[in-house]
Amino acid sequence: MGKVTLRLENMGNFIETLIRGLMLGSVYALVGMGLTLVWGVVGIVNIAHGEFVMLGAYFAFWSFSLLHLNPLLSVVLAIPVFFFSGTVIHKRVTERLTKAPELSALILTFGMSILIWNLAQFFWTNTYRSVPYLTGNFPFFGLVFAKSKTLSFFLALSITAALFVFLKYSKMGKGIRATSQNPEVALVCGINTMKMRAVTFGMGIALAGAAGAIVSLQWVIFPQMGASYVSKAFAIVVLGGLGNIQGALAGGLIIGVLESLVTQYWSAKMAQIIPSVTLLLILLFRPTGLFKR
Amino acid sequence: MMARSEEKILILDGLVSGYGKMEILHGVSLTVRKGEIVGLIGPNGAGKSTVLKAAAGLLKVTSGKVIFLNEEVTHTAPYQRVEKGMAFNPQGRVIFPDMTVQEHLDMGAWTIKDRKEKEKAVAQVYQLFPWLMERKRRKAAQMSGGEQQMLSLARAMMIQPKLLLLDEPSLGLSPKWVKTVFEKIVEIKNSGLPCLIVEQKAAMVLGYSDYAYVLEMGRNKFEGKGQDLLQNPDVRRLYLGG
DSSP: OHHHHHHHHHHHHHHHHHHHHHHHHHHHHHHHHHHHHIIIIIOOOOTTHHHHHHHHHHHHHHHHHTTOOOHHHHHHHHHHHHHHHHHHHIIIIIGGGTTSOHHHHHHHHHHHHHHHHHHHHHHHOSOOBOOOOSOSEEEETTEEEEHHHHHHHHHHHHHHHHHHHHHHHSHHHHHHHHHHHOHHHHHHTTOOHHHHHHHHHHHHHHHHHHHHHHHTTTSOBOGGGHHHHHHHHHHHHHHHOTTOHHHHHHHHHHHHHHHHHHHHHTOHHHHTTHHHHHHHHHHHHOTTOSSOO | OOOOOSOEEEEEEEEEEEETTEEEEEEEEEEEETTOEEEEEOSTTSSHHHHHHHHHTSSOEEEEEEEETTEEOTTOOHHHHHHHTEEEEOSSOOSOTTSBHHHHHHHHTTTOOOHHHHHHHHHHHHHHSHHHHTTTTOBGGGSOHHHHHHHHHHHHHTTOOSEEEEEOTTTTOOHHHHHHHHHHHHHHHHTTOOEEEEOSOHHHHHHHOSEEEEEETTEEEEEEEHHHHHHOHHHHHHHSOO
8 A cells, every 4th residue: 555655646746747847848938939930930040039038037027026017917018019129129130131141140149149138237237036926836636836837837828829820820920931931932922021020030039028027927037047048949949840830839848848857856957958968969860850840 | 927916014124133243134125915925945044034033023133124014113022013913933842831722822812902802813713723622721742743833823823913924834843744734824824814934945835935035145045936936947956956
């Protein structure tokens, strides 16, 4: 009897770890999908992608501490705010990169990344911040989950679902897919591919910003936090196949689950190397990603 | 032989164009008239595809004019030329691999705002390509090269164009599919739509052409009725392999 209970407890622990991984991964997936979307459609590798996660987190933090805005509302508000900023940044800064060699995009967005987090450091200091909104846990069939993480999970899933529906069924979503799959034919269909690219860039930034606002519900916020997200996002994009949105979703969940398992059964330190190890292994053995297009 | 129609659909007048600083066309002129299939042939590197791209607005024209339906469009954006009724079927990979047949037609109808008009266009295109109807949900990547070329043609027909530009529609197709594609093009022309066709298979396209131009090194070399050029000893020797 004793043995069976022990096993059940282990099983419960394992399931809890898995679900925690999926919750974590759903937020990573948002960041990864934004990066892969911009990469696939606009053709820009946005090194500064993680900085927009950071800005999204600060967006939620300041609206909470200054305006006493409900962080849930911040997540929803972050989407149009970051979308609009993204399209403006594209028009003013990154649009010129679409016809430039790939290295130019890397250098420009790398510079942008340094500029953004230095400005954040200058204005907001290195103080660690957090949004004490939802604290505590709740039990679920004998398992225990943090309220904030569960909420994050549902927010991330809703945004993902909305993104999929938009890309699959809306006219603009189809135009974006067409631009990504065959820009020349998209152009001769009469699609304003330049506009599609600007919209896509905005969507990528909106996904990063929303992810950041969600992140603020559960982790500390600081100016350099973007770096860890962009490295996870790169692993996710490569895992899922470049430009493959569904792949990025799967990739995000996989990285989340792996991190959660390693944290639980090995150490939190080891979990930090998961993204880079995954990136390395995939590039070595399956450079086109896990999934067939 | 009938005289060429007086009504000019497309006029290219002394086009100079190319890729960046590399000039490919050094002054090409041609005319497509109502109800014609016009062939454009010439050796590799003569600039045949460049002519179509410049006409469709995909390349910058540094000198010369593009006149479409009596209106100068030399510097008009590609999507605006589509709205005016210029359909272009580019060379090579002409499809969106991950999109379905129905989605291709949706993309072809991108510039049509009126819903009824779009439904009408869809119905007409399915009438012209009945076999596509049963493959509505099929992804383009799962089709053969010939089917993809026909799908691309169907996509181009969605705007109910006034002019069809075709860049090597026979490229990479089996002889059977080449015949099928060209028979469809003739059917389209007979319904009243003029076509400008660039082809590597010179003798074949001359056989289908009402009028044709021979290009060499980015300049006009010969022109004439398709049949006349087929008989022309110079053209035969230089471009048709004897």
